[in-house]
Amino acid sequence: MTGRPDRRLTRPAWWFVAGYGVSAIGTGLCYPFLAIYLHQVRGLPAGETAVLLLVLAGAAVPMSVYGGALADRHSPRVVAAGALVVQTAGWLVLAAGRGYAAELAALLVIGVGTGLFLPAVIPVIARLSRNDEVKVRTMSLRYLLLNVGLGVGGGLGGLVLGAATDSTYRWLFAADAVSCALYAAVIAALVPLPAGDAAPGRRRAARVPFRPGLSYALLLVAQLLLVTFGMAQQDSGVPLAVRTDFAGSTALVGGLYAVATFVVLAGQLLVSRWVERVHKTRALITMSMTWAGAWLLGHAAGTVAGDAQVALLVAMMVTFALGECAYSPAFYTLVEQLAPPGTLGRSTGAAWATFQVGNTTGPPVAVYLLSTSVPFWLVLAAAAVLAAGLVLVIDRRMHATPPPVPAPAMSGAPS
Missing domain, CATH: 1.20.1250.20 (MFS general substrate transporter like domains)
Structure with a gap:
């Protein structure tokens, strides 16, 4: 045992x-x-x-x-x-x-x-x-x-x-x-760091090529969607939508973010215990679908008014924050698992660069979407579902059973 x-x-x-x-x-x-x-x-x-x-x-x-x-x-x-x-x-x-x-x-x-x-x-x-x-x-x-x-x-x-x-x-x-x-x-x-902190020879480490596979590339695309249409929208699109589309006050915006912050602080370690027990692809898929549900609550908030609208917005922020608790432990564990040997630094660097790109492009995307007739919340939900689909492909690839290795052919006739 x-x-x-x-x-x-x-x-x-x-x-x-x-x-x-x-x-x-x-x-x-x-x-x-x-x-x-x-x-x-x-x-x-x-x-x-x-x-x-x-x-x-x-x-x-x-x-x-x-x-x-x-x-x-x-x-x-x-x-x-x-x-x-x-x-x-x-x-x-x-x-x-x-x-x-x-x-x-x-x-x-x-x-x-x-x-x-x-x-x-x-x-x-x-x-x-x-x-x-x-x-x-x-x-x-x-x-x-x-x-x-x-x-x-x-x-x-x-x-x-x-x-x-x-x-x-x-x-x-x-x-x-x-x-x-x-x-x-x-x-x-x-x-x-443990033994090996000095790195086993700079020249040998420098020759390790950075050739990420398809699964890692799909993970970066999923991250770009999740950051551009997820985290960046929580910081920029949500307050803009609350102020313009819902005519909400700055006090409401501040209250919504206070709720989200409290949920992250209270739920981070509890969610991480769950992330420990499941495959990280499935944790990231669950997180993406949770965010899609959060944005659908935002869409529903646009169909009502008064206390019902506020309640739906609060529910949206709580749902999004619970999903956010899974992001860091699930995503960066996947980065390590999918990084080619000897390239964890470069794999992590590419992931951080992708995060920065999504975080920078997210606010202007929010301004554009909210200035058009495009259904803002449904676009965000669709992006989350698409990200979940990409991670599902990664999950299938990581859990695929390798084909059996054929036995070597016997040479010569039996005696």
């Missing part, structure tokens, strides 16, 4: 995810208020503000791919710590610099550091996890602490910036730099 798998995180894994949460507090202090600072406090025109924000987001996409290659050739721990040092430098330049050129350089450096950091996260977690159950739990804790950190940081930032001056913003940027530097120090001092 076999015992139950050990689900306990190692001490280095705890330090890694705890540091992630602390760094997320710094992110929450600054990211939600960057556009406000640049446009209203600094007085930059809308076009120049948009360019700066696009530089920040755009730099992360190619650097995610490059960072993944670095994580394959070198220690992902070293890549992660170095990337955080780069982010620290960017936030310090933004805190101390003056003028458009300094802000452009700062946001470019921050984007580069962010892109380099993200593809190292999953390889570090994979190396720190003794089995798949621990891996799923660590990814779930990372996502949970990310949300907690962003919420705490955003709340503190909102309080501090109630009557803010230029110098107040700069102190917050410096605080984010400190959070990045602290996390880099934690990784360097307290997150040793």
Whole structure:
């Protein structure tokens, strides 16, 4: 009789995810208020503000791919710590610099550091996890602490910036730099990887080709659909639809997001226990269909008014948030399972780059859809169903029984 798998995180894994949460507090202090600072406090025109924000987001996409290659050739721990040092430098330049050129350089450096950091996260977690159950739990804790950190940081930032001056913003940027530097120090001092951290020869690792198969390519397409028509719409399309199509108040929008945040915080570890027990393709299919159901609730909310409409919108956000709890542990475990040997960094980097593309294109897609007669909620639901179909193909391929190997032919006649 076999015992139950050990689900306990190692001490280095705890330090890694705890540091992630602390760094997320710094992110929450600054990211939600960057556009406000640049446009209203600094007085930059809308076009120049948009360019700066696009530089920040755009730099992360190619650097995610490059960072993944670095994580394959070198220690992902070293890549992660170095990337955080780069982010620290960017936030310090933004805190101390003056003028458009300094802000452009700062946001470019921050984007580069962010892109380099993200593809190292999953390889570090994979190396720190003794089995798949621990891996799923660590990814779930990372996502949970990310949300907690962003919420705490955003709340503190909102309080501090109630009557803010230029110098107040700069102190917050410096605080984010400190959070990045602290996390880099934690990784360097307290997150040793198991034997092999130094990578078994750079030249040998560099020659491993990155040739993802069909299943991995389908997974990236599914992710692009889920982010563009899912996560990005929750952040941009939902508030816009509530305000324009439903004539809802900003208080309603805030309340809906408070509900979703509470569901993620309360349900993340419970959902991850379920994800541990099922195949990750089936967890991702269930999540996609759950999101489709959430968007159908949004469509139904457009057919009623008053308290019934509010109730359906709340149900939509609860349903979406429950599905979201499965995303990180299921998706990135699949990335590891489908990555060709020796290419986990590049596979993760490609996944992060796809996420960035979907997250960047999602808001303009929302604006376009809501400005036309296209049924917004039904389009989102259809995209979720299509993503589920793509993952179903992956599931069938992963569970296909390999054909029997024919026995070798006997040479010569029997004696």
